[in-house]
Amino acid sequence: MKILVSLKRTADPDNANKVKVAPGGAKIVTDGLEPKVNPFDEYAVETALRLVENGKTRIAGDSVVVASFGPKEATTNIRQSLAMGADSGLLFTTDDESLDGDLVARALAKVVEAQKPDLVILGKQAVDGDSNQVAQVLAETLGWPSATFAMSVNLSADKKTVTVGRQVDGGVVKLILTLPAVISVDLRIVGGKAVTNNVTPAAFAYNDGPRFAPLPMIIKAKTKPIAEAPLASLGVETGLKVRYTGFELPAARKAGIKVKDVAELVERLRTDAKAL
Amino acid sequence: MSKILVIAEISGGRLKKTTHSAINFARAAALPFDILALGKSIGAAVEELRAYGAGSVLAADDALLANYVAEAFVPTVADVAKRGGYTVVVVTASSFGKDLSPRVAVRLGAGLAPDISRVESQGGALVYKRPMYAGNAIGTMQVTTPVQVVSVRQSEFSPAAPSGGSSTVTAVAASPAPNAARVQFVSFEEVKSERPELTEARVVVAGGRSLKSADNFKSVLEPLVDAFGAGMGASRAAVDAGYVPNDLQVGQTGKVVAPQLYVAVGISGAIQHLAGMKNSKVIVAINKDAEAPIFQVADYGLVADLFKAVPELTDAVKQARADR
Ligand SMILES: Cc1cc2nc3c(=O)[nH]c(=O)nc-3n(C[C@H](O)[C@H](O)[C@H](O)COP(=O)(O)OP(=O)(O)OC[C@H]3O[C@@H](n4cnc5c(N)ncnc54)[C@H](O)[C@@H]3O)c2cc1C
Ligand SMILES: Nc1ncnc2c1ncn2[C@@H]1O[C@H](COP(=O)(O)O)[C@@H](O)[C@H]1O
Numbered sequence: 001m002k003i004l005v006s007l008k009r010t011a012d013p014d015n016a017n018k019v020k021v022a023p024g025g026a027k028i029v030t031d032g033l034e035p036k037v038n039p040f041d042e043y044a045v046e047t048a049l050r051l052v053e054n055g056k057t058r059i060a061g062d063s064v065v066v067a068s069f070g071p072k073e074a075t076t077n078i079r080q081s082l083a084m085g086a087d088s089g090l091l092f093t094t095d096d097e098s099l100d101g102d103l104v105a106r107a108l109a110k111v112v113e114a115q116k117p118d119l120v121i122l123g124k125q126a127v128d129g130d131s132n133q134v135a136q137v138l139a140e141t142l143g144w145p146s147a148t149f150a151m152s153v154n155l156s157a158d159k160k161t162v163t164v165g166r167q168v169d170g171g172v173v174k175l176i177l178t179l180p181a182v183i184s185v186d187l188r189i190v191g192g193k194a195v196t197n198n199v200t201p202a203a204f205a206y207n208d209g210p211r212f213a214p215l216p217m218i219i220k221a222k223t224k225p226i227a228e229a230p231l232a233s234l235g236v237e238t239g240l241k242v243r244y245t246g247f248e249l250p251a252a253r254k255a256g257i258k259v260k261d262v263a264e265l266v267e268r269l270r271t272d273a274k275a276l
Numbered sequence: 277m278s279k280i281l282v283i284a285e286i287s288g289g290r291l292k293k294t295t296h297s298a299i300n301f302a303r304a305a306a307l308p309f310d311i312l313a314l315g316k317s318i319g320a321a322v323e324e325l326r327a328y329g330a331g332s333v334l335a336a337d338d339a340l341l342a343n344y345v346a347e348a349f350v351p352t353v354a355d356v357a358k359r360g361g362y363t364v365v366v367v368t369a370s371s372f373g374k375d376l377s378p379r380v381a382v383r384l385g386a387g388l389a390p391d392i393s394r395v396e397s398q399g400g401a402l403v404y405k406r407p408m409y410a411g412n413a414i415g416t417m418q419v420t421t422p423v424q425v426v427s428v429r430q431s432e433f434s435p436a437a438p439s440g441g442s443s444t445v446t447a448v449a450a451s452p453a454p455n456a457a458r459v460q461f462v463s464f465e466e467v468k469s470e471r472p473e474l475t476e477a478r479v480v481v482a483g484g485r486s487l488k489s490a491d492n493f494k495s496v497l498e499p500l501v502d503a504f505g506a507g508m509g510a511s512r513a514a515v516d517a518g519y520v521p522n523d524l525q526v527g528q529t530g531k532v533v534a535p536q537l538y539v540a541v542g543i544s545g546a547i548q549h550l551a552g553m554k555n556s557k558v559i560v561a562i563n564k565d566a567e568a569p570i571f572q573v574a575d576y577g578l579v580a581d582l583f584k585a586v587p588e589l590t591d592a593v594k595q596a597r598a599d600r
Contacts, residue, residue, distance in 0.1 A: 028415075133377075140378070171467045242419050262592055269537070
């Protein structure tokens with residue numbers, strides 16, 4: 001079993017309210033925000049690892065490869081996923097401004113052709129652009145079966161299919177995909193019992209959430225290979241189909257007030273807000 | 277000549293209200309439009325769609341389309357769009373629209389404008405605004421391909437009301453879907469609720485981790501929800517803890533809502549939560565921590581223990597409504 005995970009470096013999402021806009025609205029400025037692994041991609045790495053493990057030990061012969069498109073500095077973030085347990089990394093360098101989801105997906109399709117994974121796992125969205133499109137475009141480009149917004153994944157014992165629970169409006173859809181396939185993961189995929197592979201005993205429980213890299217793994221990750229090549233080496237058409245012409249900050253809400261008790265709250269809702 | 281194809285969202289034969297926002301986009305863009313309805317036994321939904329001023333309602337009624345599976349739907353949407361020479365394909369950015377739209381774009385060689393909050397026509401070209409960075413920045417963008425695909429944020433495109441027209445209905449064939457053979461639909465486990473849907477409710481009352489249990493959601497929060505006749509929402513932490521179903525999560529990666537009134541109960545106001553509710557008309561926050569970030573967006577903040585304040589508020593709301 002070989003799994004390819006795609007990983008984007010994003011400005012610290014917990015401080016997204018500190019982004020600024022360059023004078024004239026030419027671009028979004030994230031200076032001072034620590035570059036982190038897009039949280040959904042951290043979940044994608046966790047999902048991949050749970051599929052290639054027997055509880056605490058790795059299944060021999062299985063592998064997890066992490067691919068990223070972006071600046072050279074993204075090596076640091078790939079290395080974080082290697083410290084979680086991924087085996088190797090691929091970085092295709094270019095500056096972030098020259099990328100969009102469509103291009104990333106088409107480039108990823110080339111990587112898939114070369115790497116021949118059984119499964120590609122992506123985050124459902126990159127929390128900077130909030131586009132939510134790469135997995136869909138990739139699946140369509142490859143003509144592979146796919147399931148977006150996965151909240152559960154079960155790999156069959158013969159490793160030929162995956163049963164995916166998709167978190168959609170109004171409930172959960174279950175699909176069975178014949179591998180090779182593409183999956184994008186949602187938040188609930190890191191629940192302790194969300195990912196199963198018919199190897200890890202049913203009684204084994206993962207902690208909720210993505211794993212922390214222990215120190216020995218961080219040290220080991222330094223010796224794991226990360227191959228670097230320019231994006232252009234993939235031979236993909238780099239023209240974009242959309243053009244951003246400007247950025248602005250949203251209008252701030254006008255400052256509210258604190259009410260002293262429930263009675264005042266109800267009064268305000270009735271008179272000022274006419275909401276009762 | 278530009279014309280728009282609106283993709284309707286139909287589930288279990290019923291037209292979903294999300295569709296109204298995509299129709300409203302077509303009206304805002306002020307271009308002629310048709311509507312494509314896909315599913316199995318969708319006669320009633322098609323009939324309903326005739327009243328929105330579309331030139332035609334195109335109906336693909338086929339067993340292949342009985343349940344939404346991207347691999348089955350995409351070929352038909354793309355073929356109808358191509359044959360009809362549509363220049364814009366639009367769908368609401370529900371989980372259905374988010375899954376479908378990028379794939380249709382691939383088939384049409386089109387650029388995608390995802391999850392947009394506004395459309396304007398400038399010199400004949402459509403210009404879009406879209407929230408990014410959890411709503412902390414707004415990008416202005418255009419699609420440069422001849423055909424474009426758009427998904428619209430439901431909360432920013434108020435539902436279109438019927439305009440009384442009576443569109444013609446044209447049956448269209450479902451296209452073969454070779455990739456569908458490798459995707460098997462197993463089930464749709466629907467979460468049913470008696471309450472208004474979150475994205476459509478005039479009032480939303482949402483609870484956080486602080487409620488501490490599913491039982492407290494029932495016994496403490498739900499009476500307030502029902503006193504308002506509201507939809508119920510929740511923070512991610514409350515959903516992850518299993519207090520309420522996934523479907524109730526409000527935020528960057530859950531539902532985006534913009535009701536008349538949003539009441540956040542024991543929710544800290546993390547960036548990802550604010551992204552889903554800060555465009556609400558009036559925001560009330562109840563939190564025992566006066567420094568909680570939720571107060572930065574609240575019009576009315578009450579610093580209090582929710583276990584005391586919520587029952588009081590419930591009684592007061594019931595009283596106020598009874599007095600009306
Ligand atoms: C990739 C990603 C996506 C995310 N997407 C979302 C999303 O879509 N939606 C979302 O909501 N979150 C999302 N989050 C999570 C988010 O960052 C926060 O962790 C979450 O919103 C916190 O939920 P909470 O406010 O209920 O819990 P907490 O942050 O624990 O806050 C609880 C609050 O309750 C107050 N409180 C405690 N007891 C009482 C009491 N008795 N009376 C009154 N107040 C009390 C506390 O003061 C505190 O402010 C996401 C996170 C990530 C990483
Ligand atoms: N520059 C990138 N490098 C690697 N993966 C990416 C990149 N951009 C997007 N992705 C992947 O695509 C997913 C969805 O991103 P998006 O469609 O841009 O919201 C992310 O969670 C990543 O897994």
